[in-house]
Amino acid sequence: MCRCANGTVICQRSTKKFIMIKLLSQPWPWWVSGPAIAFIMSILIFSGKTFGFSANLSNICSMLGMGKQVPYFRFDWKKQRWNLWFLVGSVIGGFIAAHFFQSTMPLDLSPATITDLKKLNIPFDGNLEPSAIFNWNYLLSAKGLLLFLGGGFLIGFGTRYAGGCTSGHAISGLSNLQLPSLIAVIGFFIGGLLMTHILFPFIFK
Amino acid sequence: MKTLKYILAGVLFGIIMTKSEAVSWYRIQEMFRFQSFFMYGIIGTAVVSGMILVATIKKFRMKDMDGQPIQFDAKDRRWKKYLLGGTIFGMGWAMTGACPGPIFVLLGQGYTVILMVIAGSLAGTFVYALLRSRLPQ
Numbered sequence: 001m002c003r004c005a006n007g008t009v010i011c012q013r014s015t016k017k018f019i020m021i022k023l024l025s026q027p028w029p030w031w032v033s034g035p036a037i038a039f040i041m042s043i044l045i046f047s048g049k050t051f052g053f054s055a056n057l058s059n060i061c062s063m064l065g066m067g068k069q070v071p072y073f074r075f076d077w078k079k080q081r082w083n084l085w086f087l088v089g090s091v092i093g094g095f096i097a098a099h100f101f102q103s104t105m106p107l108d109l110s111p112a113t114i115t116d117l118k119k120l121n122i123p124f125d126g127n128l129e130p131s132a133i134f135n136w137n138y139l140l141s142a143k144g145l146l147l148f149l150g151g152g153f154l155i156g157f158g159t160r161y162a163g164g165c166t167s168g169h170a171i172s173g174l175s176n177l178q179l180p181s182l183i184a185v186i187g188f189f190i191g192g193l194l195m196t197h198i199l200f201p202f203i204f205k
Numbered sequence: 206m207k208t209l210k211y212i213l214a215g216v217l218f219g220i221i222m223t224k225s226e227a228v229s230w231y232r233i234q235e236m237f238r239f240q241s242f243f244m245y246g247i248i249g250t251a252v253v254s255g256m257i258l259v260a261t262i263k264k265f266r267m268k269d270m271d272g273q274p275i276q277f278d279a280k281d282r283r284w285k286k287y288l289l290g291g292t293i294f295g296m297g298w299a300m301t302g303a304c305p306g307p308i309f310v311l312l313g314q315g316y317t318v319i320l321m322v323i324a325g326s327l328a329g330t331f332v333y334a335l336l337r338s339r340l341p342q
Contacts (some may be wrong), residue, residue, distance in 0.1 A: 001276040024224070030243055033225030034250025040221065042258055043214045047268040057330040072334035085211040087300065087309055093219015094313025100223065109231050110240040117234060118232035119239040128229040129302070129316060139318045147300050148318060152325020153332075154297030156301060159305060160333040161292025161340065166304040169291070173280060175255025180280040187291020188250070188298060202259050
């Protein structure tokens with residue numbers, strides 16, 4: 001009797017755990033993800049901080065001692081340590097999600113996007129990132145370096161120039177009804193549309 | 206303890222960014238091609254929830270966990286840097302399919318090629334800092 005009851009309890013527990021992992025492993029609908037991102041912002045606000053990830057690019061430069069050469073990095077990065085810990089957490093979170101909550105279903109990408117990307121020689125493979133370009137062979141080609149190193153350069157330069165990225169301007173700034181953030185977000189789209197519709201055909205052909 | 210809180214918030218952020226698929230290069234292309242409501246739904250509901258949160262905090266003059274009043278800093282009113290900087294970032298966002306947060310989330314997922322994007326973004330930050338005084342603000 002005892003063993004049987006025990007077994008039932010364990011069985012119930014593992015079923016619950018199984019359902020939980022199954023729920024987490026599904027791709028989330030957008031109306032779950034959006035509020036979840038706002039929840040992250042609320043954790044930081046109630047800790048007396050702000051949600052802005054790209055500040056970490058300056059924090060890392062300051063931490064590496066670049067303040068010696070450039071006054072822009074001459075600030076006390078230790079006061080921003082919380083944000084660097086947040087960065088460390090996001091790397092761990094990416095690892096956990098990829099290893100324990102990975103979706104078994106292919107990405108539900110729009111057929112129109114699949115057709116468009118095919119014309120640019122980027123086949124859709126159902127993963128989050130296209131394996132055709134997210135590999136070291138491609139990266140070490142001229143196009144790959146342009147895309148990853150050049151793209152990264154524009155991200156660093158642009159976010160510091162605009163004083164924020166998607167988290168700092170699109171989420172934090174717009175939540176606080178900041179007109180400058182709206183201007184920045186309009187800029188994000190001008191740049192994104194220009195790259196996607198005008199420059200991509202030249203880069204990928 | 207406080208360190209642990211920020212690490213855990215980051216872990217949650219990494220899981221949310223992955224499961225939302227906002228870290229996907231494909232999803233960002235779909236967004237810039239206006240071929241699905243998906244990314245707009247994520248950003249839209251995040252902003253609407255955020256607006257409600259910020260308005261509530263202001264209305265009830267809420268305090269943070271240390272008992273300090275919560276303040277929201279207004280961004281300064283110049284516009285050139287927002288438009289130009291934003292446009293430059295937008296181009297990089299479309300190329301790599303990732304903004305600064307997702308870059309690090311993707312590294313955790315095991316995409317080692319993203320190290321090159323990180324190197325590029327630090328170089329971009331450095332060059333911006335050098336040219337800063339000469340750029341229109």
